[in-house]
Amino acid sequence: MFEKLLKLDRxxxxxxxxxxxxxxxxxxxxxxxxxxxxxxxxxxxFEKLKPGSKVLISFxxxxxxxxxxxxxxxxxxxxCFAKDLKVYIIGLWPQGPLxxxxxxxxxxxDEHFKDDPPQYDVDYVNLGxxxxxxxxxxxxxxxxxxxxxxxxxxNPTHELEMMKGVTNYSNFDxxxxxxxxxxxxxxxxxxxVGRFNAKLVAGNTxxxxxxxxxxxxxxxxxxLAGGLKAAAExxxxxxYYGRGTKFMLxxxxxxxxxxxxxxxxxxxxxxxRGRNR
Amino acid sequence: MRRExxxxxxxxxxxxxxxxxFIPHAPFNQLDRMLNExxxxxxxxAIWLGALNLMKxxxxxxxxxxxxxxxxxxxxxxxxxxxxxxxxxxxxxxxxSPGTGFDYIYRNIYAPLSSTMFATLAFYVGSASYRAFRxxxxxxxxxxxxxxxxxxxxxxIGDYITAFLPKGYRLSxxxxxxMNYPQTAGYRAIMIGIALGIVSMSLRIILGIERSHLGxxx
Amino acid sequence: xxxxxxxxxxxxxLLTIGIISFLWKDNLLYKICEALFVGVSxxxxxxxxxxxxxxxxxxxxxxxxxIFGGDPGEPGALQVLFNEGRADSRLLYIFAGILGIMLxxxxxxxxxxxxxxxxxxxxxxxxxxxxxxxxxxxxxAQLESSIIPFTSFNNIIIVVGTVTGLIYFYxxxxxxxxxxxxxxxxxxxxMITFGAMFGYTVMSRMSLLIGRFDFIFATWLGLV
Numbered sequence: 239m240f241e242k243l244l245k246l247d248r249x250x251x252x253x254x255x256x257x258x259x260x261x262x263x264x265x266x267x268x269x270x271x272x273x274x275x276x277x278x279x280x281x282x283x284f285e286k287l288k289p290g291s292k293v294l295i296s297f298x299x300x301x302x303x304x305x306x307x308x309x310x311x312x313x314x315x316x317x318c319f320a321k322d323l324k325v326y327i328i329g330l331w332p333q334g335p336l337x338x339x340x341x342x343x344x345x346x347x348d349e350h351f352k353d354d355p356p357q358y359d360v361d362y363v364n365l366g367x368x369x370x371x372x373x374x375x376x377x378x379x380x381x382x383x384x385x386x387x388x389x390x391x392x393n394p395t396h397e398l399e400m401m402k403g404v405t406n407y408s409n410f411d412x413x414x415x416x417x418x419x420x421x422x423x424x425x426x427x428x429x430x431v432g433r434f435n436a437k438l439v440a441g442n443t444x445x446x447x448x449x450x451x452x453x454x455x456x457x458x459x460x461x462l463a464g465g466l467k468a469a470a471e472x473x474x475x476x477x478y479y480g481r482g483t484k485f486m487l488x489x490x491x492x493x494x495x496x497x498x499x500x501x502x503x504x505x506x507x508x509x510x511r512g513r514n515r
Numbered sequence: 516m517r518r519e520x521x522x523x524x525x526x527x528x529x530x531x532x533x534x535x536x537f538i539p540h541a542p543f544n545q546l547d548r549m550l551n552e553x554x555x556x557x558x559x560x561a562i563w564l565g566a567l568n569l570m571k572x573x574x575x576x577x578x579x580x581x582x583x584x585x586x587x588x589x590x591x592x593x594x595x596x597x598x599x600x601x602x603x604x605x606x607x608x609x610x611x612s613p614g615t616g617f618d619y620i621y622r623n624i625y626a627p628l629s630s631t632m633f634a635t636l637a638f639y640v641g642s643a644s645y646r647a648f649r650x651x652x653x654x655x656x657x658x659x660x661x662x663x664x665x666x667x668x669x670x671x672i673g674d675y676i677t678a679f680l681p682k683g684y685r686l687s688x689x690x691x692x693x694m695n696y697p698q699t700a701g702y703r704a705i706m707i708g709i710a711l712g713i714v715s716m717s718l719r720i721i722l723g724i725e726r727s728h729l730g731x732x733x
Numbered sequence: 734x735x736x737x738x739x740x741x742x743x744x745x746x747l748l749t750i751g752i753i754s755f756l757w758k759d760n761l762l763y764k765i766c767e768a769l770f771v772g773v774s775x776x777x778x779x780x781x782x783x784x785x786x787x788x789x790x791x792x793x794x795x796x797x798x799x800i801f802g803g804d805p806g807e808p809g810a811l812q813v814l815f816n817e818g819r820a821d822s823r824l825l826y827i828f829a830g831i832l833g834i835m836l837x838x839x840x841x842x843x844x845x846x847x848x849x850x851x852x853x854x855x856x857x858x859x860x861x862x863x864x865x866x867x868x869x870x871x872x873x874a875q876l877e878s879s880i881i882p883f884t885s886f887n888n889i890i891i892v893v894g895t896v897t898g899l900i901y902f903y904x905x906x907x908x909x910x911x912x913x914x915x916x917x918x919x920x921x922x923x924m925i926t927f928g929a930m931f932g933y934t935v936m937s938r939m940s941l942l943i944g945r946f947d948f949i950f951a952t953w954l955g956l957v
Contacts, residue, residue, distance in 0.1 A: 248642045252756050255641045259939065260946050263957045269671035270678070272687045276695075301626035302633035305944025306937065332781040336611060336621055343613065366611070367785045369562065370555035372862060377551045380544070384552075387789040392608025394806055429862075432870040433536070444669075444937035448930045451699040452706055455891070456878035458870065465933065466940040467669050485943045490672035492637075492939035497666060499645040500659065507649050517846050521853030528854055532861025552790065553829035554858050557851050559786040560833030566775040567840055573772075586768035593772025594779070601780030610784055617780065619741070625777055627745040628770040630945055631752035637942035638756055640935055648931075654924045661928025662935075669936055693929055696887050700894020701926030703875050704919065707895070708902045710871035717864035720856060728856045729849050 240509040243502065251499065258495040262487035269486055276454055277471040280439045280461025283412055284314065289322040291411040292404065294378075296426070297327060297334030299418035303443050304337060307416045309469035309482035310441040311341040314414060315356075317476040319345060324400060325362035326410070328386065330374055330421045332367045335390050339364065348478070358391075363400045366390035371421040375429040379406050407434040415440045423450055427458045441468070522723045529721035570594060596620070661698075665690050736952050746953040749945055791830050794823040894922040 273281075287293070295314075299307045318325050329335040342362065346355045356362055365386040368374045377385040382404060383395045395401050403409065413436050417423040423440040430436040437460060442450055444465025453459035463472055466489055469482030528550060535547040569590070576587035597620055605615035612618065650656040667673040668690020677685040719725035735742065751766035789805070792798045796809020808816070810823035832851040839848035879895045881888045900912065901919030908916050951957040 246645070248638075249757065251642045251645055252638045255638055255942075256946075259637075259943055260950065263946070263950055270674050271671060272674050272685070274687065274691050276691075301630045302941060304626075304630065305947075306940045332778060332785070333621075336618070339611070339613060339618075340622075367781055368555060369558040369782060369786050370551070371558070372866075373551050373554045373558075373858065376862070377548075377555070380548055380551070384548075385555075387793070388608065388785075390611055392784075428866040428870045432866055432874070444933040444940065448694065448698055448702055448926065448933050449706070451694055452703040452875055452878075455695065455699050455703075456874050458874060465669070465936045466943075467671075467936070470671075481947070485940065485947065486671055488943045488946075489936070489939060490670040492943070493666045493670050493935065494672065496641055496644050496935050496939075497663060499641060500648050500663075503645040503648060504650055504659075517849065521849045524850060524853040525857035525860070528857030529861035529864070532858060533865055536865040549825060550858065552826070553832065554855065555786060556791050556826070556829035557832050557836060557855055559782040559790075560836045560851070561855070562778050562782050564836055564839060566779045567837070569771065569775045571840055583764075586764055589765055589768035590772035590775075593769045593774075594776040595772075597773050597776025598779055601776065602783065608784060608788070610780070620773065621777065623741045623745045624748065624769070625773050627748045627945075627948070628752060628766060629774065630941065630948075631749045632767075632770060634938075634941040634945040635753060635756060637938040640938045644935070654920055657921055657924040658928040658931070661925040662932040663928075665929045665932030666935055669932065692887075693925065696890040697894055697922055697925040698929040700879075700891045701898050701922040701924075703879065703891075703895045704898025704902065704922070705926070706871050707875050707899060710867040710875075713863050713867045714872065717860035717867075720860040721864070728852060730846075 240506040243506040244510060254495060254499075255492070258491040259488045262491050265487060267487055269490065271471060271474045271483075271486075273471045273475060274468065276462040276464070277468050277475070278461075279454075280441075280463050281472065281475045283437065283439050283460050284317060284321075284323075284414075287321070287323055287411055290324065292324045292326060292409060293318055293412050293414060294326045294328065294410045295338070295414045295416065297329045297338045297416050298331045298422045299337060299416055299443070300331055300333035301337070303418035304340075305481070305485070306443050306466050306469060307418060307441055308337065308341060309466070309480050309485075310463055310472055311337065311416055312344045312480055313469070313473045313476045313478050313482070314441075315341050315345050315362075316348060316350065316478045319351065319356045319361055322361075325356075326400070326404070327362060327364040327390075328374075328378075329367040330371060330425075331418070332369075334416075335364050335366045339390075344480075350478075359399050363398055364390040365395060372425040372429050375421070375425055376433065379430070379434045381405060407436040410436065413438045417441070417446070418443045419446060422446070423453075423459070427453050431458050441472075518726070518729060521729055522726070526721055526723060529717070533721075566594070593624075597625075661693060664693060668693075737955055738953065742953045746949055749949060753945075791826055791833075794826045795830065893918065898922050 297311065315325065327335060327338045329338065342356065345351055366389055368386055370377070374385060383401060386395050389395055389398060407430060413426065413430060415423050415426045415438060417440060423442055426438055426440070431438050439461035440450060440459055441463040447462065447464025450459060450462050450464065454462050463469065466482055466485055470486045473479050473482045531543065531546050531550060535543040573587040573590045576584045577591070600616040600620060601610055605617040606612065609615070610617045648659060650659050664686065667676070668686040673686030673690065716725065720728070748766055751762040754760055755763040788798065793805040794809060796811035798805050799809050799812055810821040810826070813819050813821040814824065832854055835847045836851040839845045879892055881892060883889050883892070897915050897919035899919070901916040901923065906912060
């Protein structure tokens, strides 16, 4: 039997994974949400800001990473608009500013903001994408208006009301980087924190989060939300429950399934190894 | 001349950026600003080069009717559709505004295709866990255990299972500890190693010792 | 996002199913979707780079947009030069444009070597930037944070893990005796790191798939 198990068709495994992920959509089980210290630190950095403070949010991800990062973006945008923080959106990935548009749309559709929706060039601006990766981060240190000559709608940046008096990192109270790879949080740490002493917090895909912990430990990064669980924690802290919370049950089932696979695979391996000897 | 000028250019730009870090005053800060702008423009051309090269390869495939050429035709169609809609039919500079043709392609073609392409990796991760993740040695067992605790501790179900333990000693706390201490230490060693490698490679490039980026001899 | 059985959602769902169908086996629908993805993706980057970068930075600044009847709001460097007889500093963008066009020469078989100039420029930039920044932020700052007193168990873990991990990567001496023992401790720390990375990779991949299933079952079919 164990030998059969070892030779299991991969498509059987695929079906198990699909079932584990889809079934929870139709279940309603409340799960306890423990907020990890690194997510708490991220949230606290936002809490320290006074209304009117300027937050630069860099959307450095594309649609494939949206399930993890979009809930973080939506939760923190809602938080920023509710607290009357001024949001400056940029993207080092070309898809980032469009993901930002989707996040802003989600905020506007929320009933909390029905009567007072966030307004362009009053509450937020979207300066769009710029190529050049880390050079863009470095350029913002000299002059953000020169780095982004036009916003995402094609308006000259220097004519925007919110850009008046905004030149470089010294004008931003916090940077929030949503990152799915290169260029992303590593580059923000290297160039914005390392060279201009900017205050940086980051939301990362889970796959690259482990690499951010040394920065967290050294204080180069002030807070970190890694993966979908962290997105759910952020939603919990900001009290805006969205897709992060909704997907948590599927995530739990998925992890249990993988663990089960590892255990069965190992059992089968050891059982057949003993027999072969 | 085909190799000397690029080598001088590399050294000049490299040294300028290094000097600018230590002397952020004129003329280095002005030079730095200008080079920053140039590199952003060159980066855009580099991506155009990639896209145009794809078209060149695809057109070659179609004209020679080589294997799978109809798919190359679909690639060309996808490229032209996006470029024509984006450049000419989406309202000029406001091409990314919600409701434009370009935005429609992004939401309904680009986003689902790219997302699903990466999402299917989940199935292979599952399959690999089943087939390749074996506790063959002590080291492999350690790896497995770390993965086990992190996977359980980073979803709410971990705390659900260990709810009988006092707060601060549950699976999520243990996962947090693993990430913040042993994992951080191990990753830091990797990080420092890579950083030193990058520093030495950068110096080799700037000094012209490393020339592989210039291609073969001509 | 609009939910329900709309044309747009159905198109997106068909493309999603097309890609997923590869899991069963390679098939025509997957191949079509894959080819379309490659083309649309290249086109997407092409358009974005034109509007976000080349148009405002190069064509507007130089005055090329204005020559073709566009109005970016101010005269370009070429207009200033010919109308006012004054050399604007933006004229220097011409060199960036020349380097960019040199890069495109790579597409031509006989003069492809010209692309070496902008490549050299880009590589020099990266080397210059990384040389200082990696040393400063990823080597020195990380070492600095590892020089901490042994006042707690966690501090000891950080110091021992970093030092032994670094010794594991030291390949200039044979791993025997004390060095071998210390390197072995380093391996244990690295294994924990790789295990954690694997756990997080599983987490990430599953999240992405949940996102797609959510699109199919909630957004498109409206079952949830």
